[in-house]
Amino acid sequence: MTATLAPAREPGSPSPASSRRLAERVFRIREFGIVAVLIVFVAVTAAIQPRFLNSSNIQFVLVDATIYALLALGETLVVITRNVDLSVGSVLGISAYACAKLANQAHGVPLPLVFLAGLGIGLGFGVINGLMVALGRVPSLVVTLATLYIIRGIDVLVVSGGQVVPSSYYPSFLSLSKATVLGIPDLAIAVAVLVALGWYALRTFRSGRELYAIGSNPDAARLAGIPMGKRVFTAFAISGAIAGVAGVLWASRYGTVDSTAGTSYELQVVAAVVVGGVAIFGGSGSVVGAAIGALLLQTINSALYVLGVSPNWDQAIAGFLLILAIVLDRIISVQLTASLRRRSARRGT
């Protein structure tokens, strides 16, 4: 039902102007809702424990959230087309190891090339996923579940019990995740810019709008002449490339990389995307929402820690909030559908 939002924004639907305005208002409200929860959460936590707002804690939260937000950006593109990419955690893992190897002092590969390597590795796996889903026409849930296993298996064979330790890196690699501008990590700024670009592209470009069209009604999208295979392929390729880059950031942030890096990230990323208001069955949602969803989940983790809640409670609370978020999203979308129906009834269409 959430998908009813997107068709309202497609050209040619009944009374496009008014429903577009309504849909846009609701879009704003939906993201506003997550932001409001985030602000309340930060305010309450800071009131109880001012230490929460000291600059080093904020930096930690932002850098951790940055990695998830980046992955969520790619995942959102895929989820909007009514697909899912479960292989992001494994791609992140293998890219993190390869790039950590490249960035050690002995090899001394320059930083931009390390990023390029991460991007290339991720893009390669993304292209494989995309080809299988778009050309092989098999369900993405199954394909990416399989590549989740396979890529992790390759990772294990490549790493074969070894690990990279922080002391082996050249300094500029480790400082990558520590550099700040006015107390805000460089990485967070870079990812925020990427998310903003993604948001603009999905909102404005024809290819971006077509992703929504594919997700909200594949049959209609095909009849409308949208190159579905190409678009879905591109979404997977981008998601893979982004996971590869996230691997570089992961290695820089955590330092120690072995074959378990990024295990089970896929579920947390999907969680962030869902909390951010992206409909799991496609056709609606925004990358900004997904990024804020990632930030919210990370903030919750950190807040629970700062508040001295036993770490034993973290996961249960995170799980509870995730379910709460999707229930609320459902209630909102049911009400939205009802109000859209009332409007069109009033207009006699």
Next chain:
Amino acid sequence: MERDALRNRLRPAQFKPALRWETGLVVVVIAIVIFGNAVSPQFLTSNNFFNLGLTTGEIAIMALPMALIIISGEIDLSVESMLGMSSALLGVLYLHKLPILLIFLIVAVVGALGGLLNGLLVTRVGLPSLAVTIGTLALYRGIALILLGPRTVANFPTTYTNVGIEAIPHTDLPWSIGIFIVLAVIFAIVLHATPFGRSVYAMGDNAEAASFAGIRVKRIKTSLFVISGLASALAGVLWTFRLNTAVQDNGTGLSLDVVAIVLLAGVSIFGGKGSIAGVFLAVLAFAGLQNALLLTNFNQEATGLVTGGLLLVSVFVPNAAMFVRYLRGVVSRSAPRPPEPALSMPRKDT
């Protein structure tokens, strides 16, 4: 509905595979046995079969209700956490010296409640099961963590921990596999020979049509999730006794294994298709392959390569077969384009 269009095109009348899926699996299992025997003389020993069964029993038990859930058109990713939750609960209650039968009862009730929450959120609130069970995956694991924290409970009575050591008398089968076989027979009868089971296929095929036909779709789906919770609780108890330890992270990562087995069994991720015989054979294939690789020098943690490869094969083979048939003109030309709509996930919320 594009799903119905897909279904129509995949209907057996138009697409009769040369091999039944289950027949193909039998061939795979035989190939694995030959391979296993070739790589190690130990493969075909009763001792090895016992170990093989021991490490697969819990996954196999959880695969049965998972098959029903996927046939009904839903999915349950929270089974590993329900396993962990019941393991932790068992440990905590044992520390408090409750009578063991009462503990079993409580664990079963909690498992059923866990499944009930999944089922109600999916059917009554109308949420996609993929999202709900990712949420409860975290929630139930979190509850296990609250119950047990970093503690480890061990030293359960040997009467029970013997499930990890002793075979069923007069056989080489571990107890968990014995339980699996009994359950598999029950599930097969229920799924293939009762109105309940037939309605599971009907709702997986087309939930709307099923409900117009008077099938209580919501109630049956909820009951499937409850059964999944119960089976996971049972698997949790077996797991705990087999390893003689209750820790909060028991069973982490198993859900995807269970889903992989069910898909390998020929159950369609779109619902409405699959059989218990397939699940049984897929369990054999999965366990046999893992075990054969264990006996070689293959890196044990990399067996995911093989699981993933099998999964890919299982999803590509039917499509490839259908495409070849289409080119040969076997598939009716009235079907617009052959395997088109699998491009997207099924949509459950209409």
